[in-house]
Amino acid sequence: xxxxxxxxxxxxxxxxxxxxxxxxxxxxxxxxxxxxxxxxxxxxxxxxxxxxxxxxxxxxxxxxxxxxxxxxxxxxxxxxxxxxxxxxxxxxxxxxxxxxxxxxxxxxxxxxxxxxxxxxxxxxxxxxxxxxxxxxxxxxxxxxxxxxxxxxxxxxxxxxxxxxxxxxxxxxxxxxxxxxxxxxxxxxxxxxxxxxxxx
Amino acid sequence: xxxxxxxxxxxxxxxxxxxxxxxxxxxxxxxxxxxxxxxxxxxxxxxxxxxxxxxxxxxxxxxxxxxxxxxxxxxxxxxxxxxxxxxxxxxxxxxxxxxxxxxxxxxxxxxxxxxxxxxxxxxxxxxxxxxxxxxxxxxxxxxxxxxxxxxxxxxxxxxxxxxxxxxxxxxxxxxxxxxxxxxxxxxxxxxxxxxxxxx
Numbered sequence: 001x002x003x004x005x006x007x008x009x010x011x012x013x014x015x016x017x018x019x020x021x022x023x024x025x026x027x028x029x030x031x032x033x034x035x036x037x038x039x040x041x042x043x044x045x046x047x048x049x050x051x052x053x054x055x056x057x058x059x060x061x062x063x064x065x066x067x068x069x070x071x072x073x074x075x076x077x078x079x080x081x082x083x084x085x086x087x088x089x090x091x092x093x094x095x096x097x098x099x100x101x102x103x104x105x106x107x108x109x110x111x112x113x114x115x116x117x118x119x120x121x122x123x124x125x126x127x128x129x130x131x132x133x134x135x136x137x138x139x140x141x142x143x144x145x146x147x148x149x150x151x152x153x154x155x156x157x158x159x160x161x162x163x164x165x166x167x168x169x170x171x172x173x174x175x176x177x178x179x180x181x182x183x184x185x186x187x188x189x190x191x192x193x194x195x196x197x198x199x
Numbered sequence: 200x201x202x203x204x205x206x207x208x209x210x211x212x213x214x215x216x217x218x219x220x221x222x223x224x225x226x227x228x229x230x231x232x233x234x235x236x237x238x239x240x241x242x243x244x245x246x247x248x249x250x251x252x253x254x255x256x257x258x259x260x261x262x263x264x265x266x267x268x269x270x271x272x273x274x275x276x277x278x279x280x281x282x283x284x285x286x287x288x289x290x291x292x293x294x295x296x297x298x299x300x301x302x303x304x305x306x307x308x309x310x311x312x313x314x315x316x317x318x319x320x321x322x323x324x325x326x327x328x329x330x331x332x333x334x335x336x337x338x339x340x341x342x343x344x345x346x347x348x349x350x351x352x353x354x355x356x357x358x359x360x361x362x363x364x365x366x367x368x369x370x371x372x373x374x375x376x377x378x379x380x381x382x383x384x385x386x387x388x389x390x391x392x393x394x395x396x397x398x
Binding site for chain 2: 025041043044079081084093103104111114118173176
């Protein structure tokens with residue numbers, strides 16, 4: 001079982017209770033038997049706006065949530081890797097693309113589901129001959145100019161946010177990464193964005 | 200029990216085994232009884248370089264690791280909050296300081312211990328009369344000019360990195376956040392920084 005926040009719900013064989021551990025100030029899952037505290041914290045999603053000749057690489061999701069809708073190559077960061085490495089791994093796994101990361105385009109807090117999303121701007125490692133193909137979690141992968149992005153079939157609000165950040169930054173040097181939009185400063189709206197997409 | 204990466208080690212009453220779940224590509228802790236997958240992912244540390252009149256707010260740690268050494272107000276981000284809110288909460292909890300966040304100063308991956316550290320630049324909410332006091336996890340809290348920072352008593356390498364980022368950025372608008380230094384691009388060195396501090 002996975003909670004709506006992606007956190008751990010422990011096996012029913014364990015004797016975990018919810019209480020404030022010594023020296024802490026909020027309730028945690030604590031084993032009544034041995035005192036072990038199972039901390040649940042937000043997870044990091046790493047991804048990239050991969051650009052080639054003013055077009056952006058997008059993936060049509062082969063899995064739920066939002067199967068059939070378009071997203072950026074992105075996913076949960078894993079133990080043992082850096083944020084850059086995680087974003088590059090996701091681009092390879094989901095879009096068959098080897099990328100070179102240029103900088104941090106946006107950092108979005110999605111408090112509703114316990115996520116921080118770090119979205120980088122990247123180019124293809126072989127810029128002259130961009131290669132990509134659908135990975136296991138993608139139905140198809142394609143490059144879109146701004147005008148041809150499938151705006152009515154975007155998977156998540158943060159995909160809109162990242163694409164807007166790319167549009168605003170242009171191709172030049174990156175400045176401060178953008179954050180959540182004023183309309184959803186904490187990432188708590190289940191529905192937002194022009195397509196009414198659901199995170 | 201907490202693993203060295205901060206991850207969850209489940210109760211000995213559970214029947215968890217390490218295997219690759221269907222549709223995944225790496226080993227996870229899976230309950231042999233019910234199939235529940237206990238994902239372990241990096242955790243987010245949020246903190247701030249809080250500046251007043253060209254001085255930076257630092258805390259001397261009252262707890263291990265590195266008890267007695269100096270650090271920035273920072274700690275694990277919690278479920279239900281944004282990264283900004285987490286950094287502000289830590290400044291309040293550890294240094295009794297109400298802060299206003301200005302932007303993202305540095306993002307550091309510490310692959311060795313499964314962390315991403317997001318360090319913001321901030322000022323005191325009441326800039327004219329900065330207030331601070333040691334919280335439960337601090338022995339003392341103080342403002343230091345660059346020259347008076349206790350360089351030989353810094354708790355962690357990333358404190359050095361964040362302070363250097365502050366120095367480089369100055370008081371002006373913030374650009375791209377800095378990342379790991381070239382000497383430790385993945386955050387894998389247990390010892391680094393001028394004080395030989397240990398993360």
